[in-house]
Amino acid sequence: MYQTWMRFFTPGPAHHRLGLVCLGVGLQYGALPTVGPRTLDHHVAVVVSAGGGWYLAPDGTRTTVTAPALLWLTPGVPHHYGAGPDGGWDEGFVVFSGPAVATYTELGYIEPDRPVVPLSDATGARGVIGRIARAARRGNPLLEVETGAAVHELLVALRRARADLAPGGDPVLKALARDACLPMSVAEHAARHGMTPAELRTAVRRGAGCSPKDYLLGIRLGRAKELLAATELPVAAVARRVGYDDPAYFSRLFTRRVGMPPVRFRAQQYRTVPGGWSDQVPDPDDPPMIEAPPAPESLP
Template sequence: MPRTWMRFFTPSPRHHRLGLACLGVGLQHGALPTVGPRTLDHHTAVLINTGSGWITAPDGRRTAVTAPSLIWLTPGTPHHYGADPTGWDESFVDFTGPATTTYTELGYIEPDRPLVPLTGTAGPRAAISRIVRAARPDNPLLEVEAGAALHELLVALRRARADTGPDGTPVLQALARDALQPLSLAEHAARHGMTPAELRAAVKRAAGCTPKDYLLNIRLSHAKELLAATDLPVAAVARRVGYDDPAYFSRLFARRVGTAPVRFRDLQGRGAPDSRPDPAP
């Protein structure tokens, strides 16, 4: 017999402005009824923990679903899916909010990829469990707790994707390792036997951004650490993060961070001469 537990919420406009608002959560197991065809006005993440089934695309093609997998239901997209006769174990979360646009741009939500194979479901299930625990009618923190867990859920689902793994792809790992070297995009691509276009596509798929932005974020984060924890001159900081021209580095830093490197040091500096940032604990 199928077993179903679900709760639905009505967050206020203020809770929507937090970025993500949870509309519902459910745990289901067994030979569940077929879902759809239907179209929703919100997002739903359907986590298939065990079992198998199928999903039909808007063009009518049916694809097999094998756990562990994620089914994305996105607003305005018709969907139709169901478990095999033996049933499956699923968890679902309904949500909405302005942050869904940014999460989609970053590749965490994939409207064009309704079925995502996963390496496992432990991380996502832990985030969903936090929503379930918060779902008490007398919980005054319900909407905020559920919204916070939604952010964790999207990160956990991203980490669990079978095509990249929790630490990204080897390309991302190598880019992070070489980020502080003064290499061009073409030189980075050549190190991986790729064209620049292929490298851009690989980084976009895995990190949701361009290689330039991926490298820039790493460089500027390290520059901030050096500015805050050492008394190195700005020119030396620039060289250590891959920029031979300190004036260009300062302009880039100010444009992205919103303040000049010297000003950032005045606000955040905690260093001493020749000190170095310690590794993370």
């Protein structure tokens, strides 16, 4: 026996321009029927949170699926899979499409060449699928936007849950982030980790979806923006703080990547904050609050 529930949607052209649209969601468990062989026109993420089964690739390669796991069903690629005979499996699936799919694929969040992805934990992804299912109630006026936004969140949750990534984050990426503002080349960063530049490129591409140069640059520019917005340091001093000895080069790089020169960014974003800015991330469970002024005393 098995149980299944699913809903399908038809977002309009304006919703597609948001980048991603959710076309369907489903929750199923038990000894589910075998799927395929078939070919789809859209992407589907199938999250298996309990049980196990198998996946058969177009070349005949059979892969055992053991929960927690993700099945990527890619448009135009035949697929054939099924839950195991001993109790089946528990799955949630999301059908999606949109122009942002190409970018998520480029960044490594979607892996068309890796149809079966072991996960360390399916809890986060299943939570997002549950929210999509709740948003799918009849008559929800926010349906398309709410579910489309959740697809972005789902891709992040699945990326974070990949079993081949350390739960606490990649130590190489952590070290690069720590040392990003040191005046070091990519080759020097690689040597510090006992890696060749090519090995570092592979590690960063796998972990962050970009090159080491872009990863370091993003951190440097983020720090430069904070210094420009929160301090009165000259631009040359800001450049040195984030690893650039040549302030003219820094200004050209900042302008090209940010879209405006550092002095204009400062003019727009500078804030005088009594007591200074904090570099501590607020605790979501205990956010900073502005104390309300005392209520005026009532007249007798």
